[in-house]
Amino acid sequence: MKIKVNDTQYNIEIVGDKVRVNNDKELIVKQMNPDELEINDKLFHLDFAGEGEPSIMIINGMVYIVSKESPIHASFKEIKAPIAGRIVKILVNVGNEVRKEQVLFVLEAMKMENRLLCPASGKKVKEIKVVKGQSVMTGEVLLIFE
């Protein structure tokens, strides 16, 4: 398995109860508690592991951007609200073709304006499920692609 952390690539193999890094170093990972891991007898705190690709992990208070090396698939069908808030701007129309990182919506939440970006290029907008000013809940579908 190839995994990219920050800007460095690692080759990871799981062999029994060991993790082999770059065909060389072996790590023995023991889970003590949900957020405590002992790796080669040293204690690490796993504070946060995000979902998505790439995602972030926070270990011992340090942040890591991690991605499993798999091509970002264009199989996404919809855009969901990542957090509850209010749609303050809709920057796309039905029928538009979108590009990666294009701003689709502006969502106001926790006293901040958050821009929701398109994850990949080449999709066409089929339906917009919300109107400007509408309040949305976490996970609510905002937009459907063709």
Place this chain on the structure above:
Amino acid sequence: MLIANRGEIAIRIARTCKKLDLKPFGIYSDADKNSLHIKHCEKAVGIGGFTPSESYLNMNKIIEAANVLGCELIHPGYGFLSENPDFAMLCKKEGLSFIGPSYESMSITGDKARSRKVASRITSIVDGDEISNETMAVDLAEEIGFPVILKAVQGGGGRGLRIIRSFEELKEAFADSKNEAMMSFGSDRIYIEKYIENPRHIEVQVLADDSKIIHLGERECSVQRRHQKLIEETPSPVLSAEMRNSITKTAIAIVKEMKYTNAGTIEFLFKDNKFYFMEVNARIQVEHPITEAVTGVDIVEQQLRIALGDGLMIKQENVKSKGHAIECRINAEHPLSFVPYPGTITNFTVPEVEGIRVDTAIYSGYSIPSFYDSLIAKIISFANTRLKAIEKMKSSLMQFRITGIPSTVPFHISALNDARFISGNYDTSFIEKLRPFSSKDGEIAAALISLLPKRIEFLNKDVKEMTVDPWTISRFDTIDIFNRNYNLNKWVR
């Protein structure tokens, strides 16, 4: 006393109430039924609602709560109604003492165009003025030169600012800016200012009663993202003794000119050894604990004394700053993009380190509501020297566990390790140039991600099934290690 606020500041205010033998009463919204601040109040009433406008911004509901609970005083905290002159006026009408400046003072400080004019009689302000139409905006921009910044007259707190670099951008932004100001602040008045690139942001804490005004020194607040502060420290590493004297004297003169009373903060931009007045914040500030740490003054206590007509109990010559204090604001945010990230905290553990104060309202098992701001904890470190305060903060941050949600902890660790921060040579562009992660232990991250979720059980899924009694878990709030009172006279109403 009714504390018309939520979260850590409500708990902070309740602490001073108890010290002064005042009973703290509270309010909570429907989204805050499990909030820790309720537990720190003798009684609290639900005022319903989820959004701020349905709850903590609803003046009538709050006045009703005060009457139901039989309160005589109202402390508004920060944010929400704290700088709303109409609320101060309403309290007065209802026979409640509002802990803050008068209606008249807040009408000046809340009107940024007007406070600029008043301050300009005392000190330098950045070139600019209020603009009512596009032609005026274009003319003024031509006169003062790009870049300029558009701000809401009734705004503040760094919200809704637009930096403009050309006539085209100005024409495009003018109407949007007016609409946004209307939406956010209920007034479409805007003003234009020359934009000072990468200044430092320095503010002065003042306390004023009817007869005297004192200052408690400055705070350096240049580490910001989107014009919102993340790290503050006092004293500022950049001010010379001469400059400190000048900026604090200016702050006092502005307060005098505005006939302002109670606690307030005069904000300045500082560049090339010159300072320019920016605005007055007519409230207790988020970052007030660093000033408390170096001066030993309980600012909330002084606010109460001033509002009740008992007067300031400190004289300027008795204010003796000692040591250095730093505050890191821990927000429930993605540490790289700073996108707010509400969720459930699975584990929250605060290190008990001497010289570390933590003001917070969260606990293990707490779900952060998405209706309010993302601040979840403030860590304040205090030591004899700046470098020791940095070291103490760094080691506390490493031991600080917030699990289940991402937070700004990694950002703070990187920031405190940055050579620019350590040397004190930084400005408001600090974050743009910060690389907030290291290559250390990259293999650990790679190994762990490969084991998730099969071999390592993590994330919130188990927590939702946990039944958590918020009051029995992690009842730390503000660990007060600075309790160095100036005056041992017990304050009696």
